[in-house]
Structure formats: structure tokens, C-alpha cells
Amino acid sequence: MYLEKIDAPQDLRGLTTEQLRALADEIREALLRKLSAHGGHIGPNLGMVEATIALHRVFDSPKDKIIYDVSHQSYVHKMLTGRREAFLDPADYDEVSGYTNPQESEHDHFTIGHTSTSVSLACGLAKARDLRGGSENVIAVIGDGSLSGGEAYEGLSNAGEAGTNLIVVVNDNEMSIAENHGGLYANLRELRESDGKAPCNFFRALGLDYLYVKEGNDIEALTAAFRQVKDTPRPVVVHIRTLKGKGYAPAERQKERFHWGMPFDLATGEPKAAGGGEDYCDLTGRFLLERMRTQPELVAITSGTPAVMGFTPERRREAGRQLVDVGIAEEHAVALASGIAKAGGRPVYGVYSTFIQRCYDQLSQDLCINGNPAVIAVFMGTAAGMNDATHLGFFDIPLLANIPNLVYLAPTCAEEYFAMLDWAIRQREHPVAVRVPGAAVVHRPGPFDTEYGELNRYRVERRGREVAILALGSFHALGEETADRLKTEAGIDATLVNPRYITGLDEELLEELLRDHRAVVTLEDGSLDGGFGEKIARRYGPTPMRVLNYGLRKEFADRYDLGELLRANRLTGEQIAEDVLRIVR
Incomplete structure (x- = not known):
């Protein structure tokens, strides 16, 4: 095997073209073996094998600095920079993260997990290099729809004006997570169809030089292109046409499904875990699509992740113009929702908790100052969701709960979630966010309120005395467990409260609790x-x-075990009951 002999990028330079092609085959085999057993980003990495080999063949990393946008396509980069065992030995599969990480290697320059950032980061590296008189190349690798994010445009615009060495590799696989959206991609198609010769060229318009590589999965073509731009005195875009999922037929056919996935059967591509269980994303898609049939003013908005609201390709076709995918542009999604609500429409923007962070200013300024009744469904706001440092669902409560005029609701189960979502869509008084209750679907017996316009009224689930437990949203079950333990261990009949409203206080109830708690x-x-x-x-x-x-x-907890994280934060019923008894006995 050639891969077993690659300890650093310099080891590539003694290999012939045929040997490099054999290396690419070995890399794909290693990727598929790990990803089928472990899960991860499949299509993005399979499509970047040749480009990554060529980059490290031509440039001198880590002196020359390669920045991967999102960095979910950096697995091959890791294999070529001393971390191959994390892809060859199952015992080491968890030794590296799914994103670039400077703590792992000097070849990684940033911890990156969100999109559209690479060009801006590269501009910063290039500026510092120029100020200190350096000569290294700075390369940003961007693809998978990341050009649709506003920061990508901002970075490219700045790079064009800076007029110094900065190489932007645009990995054009004609896909985002799902299909691409945005007018920019029409120009990319025009450039592909003209072999890069179309007179309308977005990149040249921003002041960047431009080079097109039709065969973006050919090592020799890529090597020639990278050698041509190495040490360039000007900013340049190298536009490479690649195939997402290359080398694995199921991933080539089903690009959206194989963008990221859990373990799958390598022979068939089918998931190893049994499906069929309920999922908040799927349930939300059904709910919204049903209402769209009778409410033509209802529109679902997604920023590049239609699956977050259960909008499969089939549902997207049925929704038609009542679904808007803005590309990976969360800021625009919020402002768009505000405008739709202002004009009498009923927008519902579905977004993962980790990505709502990207649009704080639009939430505050474009939406909440104006008080427009848009609805935001926040998914995976939970410790039980994504667990790498760049995709945590911990931070939406402090972010959203402190914006004036916003009503942020925390349902405890599926029934309460859909009751709140239905009210949020019907009402016309407030911008409303609903925190989808955790990762796994939970059902609880009702009835649940259908109106939430009388704000900040908490719901008492059990009336007791001495101790009151205010268990918010997905932690309601933890509150029940704690109350049961207090009863069993100390005979304390605790009051259990479902606060429901994250953004306000039930002053009347809180005052009442002072009497006997x-x-x-x-x-x-x-x-x-x-x-x-x-x-x-x-x-x-x-x-x-x-x-x-x-x-x-x-903290930026990284790749944690959920049980260990909960125990470390004393978030078990046993620990909480122990703490309570310590202060009330």
C-alpha cells in the first residue's frame, strides 16, 4: 500500500502519476471502510480525493496554508498529514475530529465547522503574511454550497481588492447539502458549460484572476493548474469541476443522502440501523405540508438544510413555491421571514440550534425590533444532539431569550410542540421561536393548551410544597425523575412546573411559591x-x-459522551436530588 508510507505531504512528491492514482484508490477504500462503519461526511470527501492529493503535491504545507471551508471535506487532508491511522485502524477511528483542528496537527490552522468562512480566514492570513514580509501561499478551499453564504462574498470582495497572493479553490460539484440555490450558481453553470470562457464571470467581476479545470478529479490536470497559480502575486480562483461521492455508486446517485450519514452497508449503501422511528424533522414536514394545502400564505424557509424540517425531495416538489431554500444564508433567511410576515404571509424558518448563532443581528434588528410575526423552529437545541465543538446545541437559550419582543417557547413533548407551533403560525402579535424538544420524539398525555397569547404563564404539573422544580422543555423528564426521587428518598412532595416560556417570568406563580417553598x-x-x-x-x-x-x-465541549457530560454537570436525577436534600434538610 502507498497510503501506509505517507507520513507527511512531502512523501507524495516521489510518486509517479500512476502511483498517485493507486494512492487515490487506496484512500477511497479507506474512507469507505471507515465511513460505512463509523459514519461521517461521505460525498464531500470522496469527491475531494484527487484535489487534496494535488494540493499537497504542489504546495508546501504547513508553510503554505490550506484552509478548508466548513472543513467537513478534510478527511483526505488528514490522511496525508500524519493521521492516516485514524482512517485505517478501527481502534483509532475516534482519535481525530470530523473537522480541521489545530490541536491535532500543524497542518490545520483553524477549528472550523460552519460554512462560508474560509476565504475571510485566508484573507486574514494573507494580510498578516504581507505585513511581516512573508512569501507563503494561502489557499482557501470552498464548495458544497458555501458560496451561497454572505461571508463568502465578503471574503472574495476583500480578496479582490487586496490584490495579493490568495488562491481560492472553488470545488464545484453542483451540490450543496441538497441542491444548490441562488443566482450565483447559474453563473457557475455558465462557466462550466463554456469551459470557463463565459464573458459573465462572477469572480473576475470582483477583481480576481480565474482558472477553470474541467477534470477536477484528475490528478495531473489539477497538479498543472495548482503549479500555474503557485506563488501568484495576485488573488486567483481555481474553479474545479468535481463529482460529489466519486467512486461509490450509491453516493454518486444519491448525493443528498450521502452528504453525511450514519453507518451503512458498504455493499448496498443501506443504513445499518433500522429506520422507521419517529423523528421531529419528519413530523414537522408532515405538519407544515398539511397546512400548506389549505393556507397558501404559509411558507417554509430553509437555509440549505431542507431535511431539518422534513422536506424530502418529494415534499419539496409538492410544496413548490411555498418552500424557499435560500442557500446557506441564515441571515437572509431571518430577514426574508420578517419581510414575508410584514406583508401578511406566514413564514416558518426551520434551523438547527448551532446555526441560529449565525444570524443574531437579523433576529434582533430585522425581525424583533419590527415585531413581525415570523416563526422560527429551532432544532437540536439539546446536549443529546450533535456533539463536536463546532456544532453544539447549547447556546440558543442565552442568545434568543434575551432579545426583546421575541417569544421563545419550550415544549416538553411532541403534542405540546405542535400545539405551540400551530399557535405561533396563527397568531399575528409576536415573532415566535419554538425550541423543538430534544433529539428523540417524546409523547406525553394531554391535554395541552392551544393558545399561548397570555404570555409567561407557567403550567404547574404537580402541586406540592417545600421544593419547586422548574423543568424546561426537553428536561421535563429529568424534573419528573428528580421529583420522584425526592418523594422516595425524603418524603418531599415537590412541585413540578413546566415553564413553557423561556423569555419571560411568571411573576404571579413565582411569588406564590414563596409562601410554602x-x-x-x-x-x-x-x-x-x-x-x-x-x-x-x-x-x-x-x-x-x-x-x-x-x-x-x-465550554466548547468536543466529541463528548452524553452520559459523562451530564454527570460532570450534575445533570442526573440522583445528583440533583442529593443537592436539594443537602440544602433543605
Whole structure:
């Protein structure tokens, strides 16, 4: 095997073209073996094998700096920079992250997991190089729809004006996570169809030089192109046409499904885990599509991730113009929703918690200052969701809960979620966000309210005394467990409260609890700092009430075991009951 002899990029330079092609085959085989057993980003990495080999064949990493946008396509880069065992030995599969990470290697320059950032980061590296008189190349690799994000345009615009060495490799596989959206991609198609000769050229218009490589999965063609632009004194775009999922027929045929996936059967491409279970994404898609049939003013908005709301290709076709995919442009999605709501439409923007961070200013300025009744469904706002440092669902509560005019709701189960979502769509008074309750679908017996316009009214699920547990959203089950333990272990009949409203206080109930309770416990599936519990603690500050706040400490936890994380934050029923009894006995 050639791969077993690659310890650093320099080891590529003694290989012939035929040997490099054999190496590419070995890399694909290793990728598929690991990804089929472990899961991860499949299509993006299979499509980047030859380009990554050529980059490391021509450029001198880490002196020459390669920045991968999103960096979910950096697996081959890791294999060629001393980390091959994490792809060859199953015992080492978890030794590297799915994204670039400077703690792993000097060949990784940033921890990156969100999109459209590479060109801006590369501009910064290039500027610092020029200020200190350096001569290294700076290369940004961008693809999978990342050009649709506004920051990508901002970076390209700045690069064009800077007029210095910066090489942008545009990996054009004609896909985002799903299909591409946005007018820019029409120009990319025009450039592909004209072999890069179309007079209308987005990149040249921004002041960048331009080079097109039709055979973006050919090592020799890529090597020639990269040698041509190496040490360029000007910013240049190398536009390479690649095939997402190349070398694995199921991934080539089903590009959206194989963008990222859980373990699958290598022979058939079918998932190894049994499907068929309920999923909030699928349930949301059904709910919205059903209402679209009778409400022509209802529109679902996604920023490049239609599956977050269960909009499969079939459902996308049925929704037609009532579904808008803005590309990977969360900022635009929020402002678009505000405009639709202002004009009488009923927009629902579905977004993962980790990506809602990208549009704070639009939430505050374009939406909430104007008070327009748009709806935002926030998915995977939970410790039980994605667990790498770049995709945490911990931080949406502090972010959203402190924006004026926004109503942020925390349902405890599927039934309450859809009751809240239905109300949010019908009402016309407030911008409303609904925090989808965790990763796994939970059902609870009703009935549940259908109207939530009387704001900040908490729901008492069990009325007791001495200790009150305010269990928010997906942590309601933890509140039930804690209450049961207090009853069993100390005979305490705790009051259990479903707060429902993250953004406000039920002053009447909180005052009432002062009469016969000594302690209040708050539970939230998110970061404690700036979160829901701190609002309760501040309210009780001048009173004798003892308050215990439970949630996640402020940190970029990375690739954690959920059980270990919960225990480390004392987020088990046993630990919470123990803490409560320590202060009330």
C-alpha cells in the first residue's frame, strides 16, 4: 500500500502519476471502510480525493496554508498529514475530529465547522503574511454550497481588492447539502458549460484572476493548474469541476443522502440501523405540508438544510413555491421571514440550534425590533444532539431569550410542540421561536393548551410544597425523575412546573411559591450562563428562597459522551436530588 508510507505531504512528491492514482484508490477504500462503519461526511470527501492529493503535491504545507471551508471535506487532508491511522485502524477511528483542528496537527490552522468562512480566514492570513514580509501561499478551499453564504462574498470582495497572493479553490460539484440555490450558481453553470470562457464571470467581476479545470478529479490536470497559480502575486480562483461521492455508486446517485450519514452497508449503501422511528424533522414536514394545502400564505424557509424540517425531495416538489431554500444564508433567511410576515404571509424558518448563532443581528434588528410575526423552529437545541465543538446545541437559550419582543417557547413533548407551533403560525402579535424538544420524539398525555397569547404563564404539573422544580422543555423528564426521587428518598412532595416560556417570568406563580417553598430548582438543556435559570435566580435574589440552577457549563465541549457530560454537570436525577436534600434538610 502507498497510503501506509505517507507520513507527511512531502512523501507524495516521489510518486509517479500512476502511483498517485493507486494512492487515490487506496484512500477511497479507506474512507469507505471507515465511513460505512463509523459514519461521517461521505460525498464531500470522496469527491475531494484527487484535489487534496494535488494540493499537497504542489504546495508546501504547513508553510503554505490550506484552509478548508466548513472543513467537513478534510478527511483526505488528514490522511496525508500524519493521521492516516485514524482512517485505517478501527481502534483509532475516534482519535481525530470530523473537522480541521489545530490541536491535532500543524497542518490545520483553524477549528472550523460552519460554512462560508474560509476565504475571510485566508484573507486574514494573507494580510498578516504581507505585513511581516512573508512569501507563503494561502489557499482557501470552498464548495458544497458555501458560496451561497454572505461571508463568502465578503471574503472574495476583500480578496479582490487586496490584490495579493490568495488562491481560492472553488470545488464545484453542483451540490450543496441538497441542491444548490441562488443566482450565483447559474453563473457557475455558465462557466462550466463554456469551459470557463463565459464573458459573465462572477469572480473576475470582483477583481480576481480565474482558472477553470474541467477534470477536477484528475490528478495531473489539477497538479498543472495548482503549479500555474503557485506563488501568484495576485488573488486567483481555481474553479474545479468535481463529482460529489466519486467512486461509490450509491453516493454518486444519491448525493443528498450521502452528504453525511450514519453507518451503512458498504455493499448496498443501506443504513445499518433500522429506520422507521419517529423523528421531529419528519413530523414537522408532515405538519407544515398539511397546512400548506389549505393556507397558501404559509411558507417554509430553509437555509440549505431542507431535511431539518422534513422536506424530502418529494415534499419539496409538492410544496413548490411555498418552500424557499435560500442557500446557506441564515441571515437572509431571518430577514426574508420578517419581510414575508410584514406583508401578511406566514413564514416558518426551520434551523438547527448551532446555526441560529449565525444570524443574531437579523433576529434582533430585522425581525424583533419590527415585531413581525415570523416563526422560527429551532432544532437540536439539546446536549443529546450533535456533539463536536463546532456544532453544539447549547447556546440558543442565552442568545434568543434575551432579545426583546421575541417569544421563545419550550415544549416538553411532541403534542405540546405542535400545539405551540400551530399557535405561533396563527397568531399575528409576536415573532415566535419554538425550541423543538430534544433529539428523540417524546409523547406525553394531554391535554395541552392551544393558545399561548397570555404570555409567561407557567403550567404547574404537580402541586406540592417545600421544593419547586422548574423543568424546561426537553428536561421535563429529568424534573419528573428528580421529583420522584425526592418523594422516595425524603418524603418531599415537590412541585413540578413546566415553564413553557423561556423569555419571560411568571411573576404571579413565582411569588406564590414563596409562601410554602424553601427551594427552587431550575433545569435547562442548554448553557447556564445567561440562560433561563439565571432569570429565576435574579428574581429570587432579595428573598429567602434558595435557588439551584442546572444546565451546561460554558465550554466548547468536543466529541463528548452524553452520559459523562451530564454527570460532570450534575445533570442526573440522583445528583440533583442529593443537592436539594443537602440544602433543605
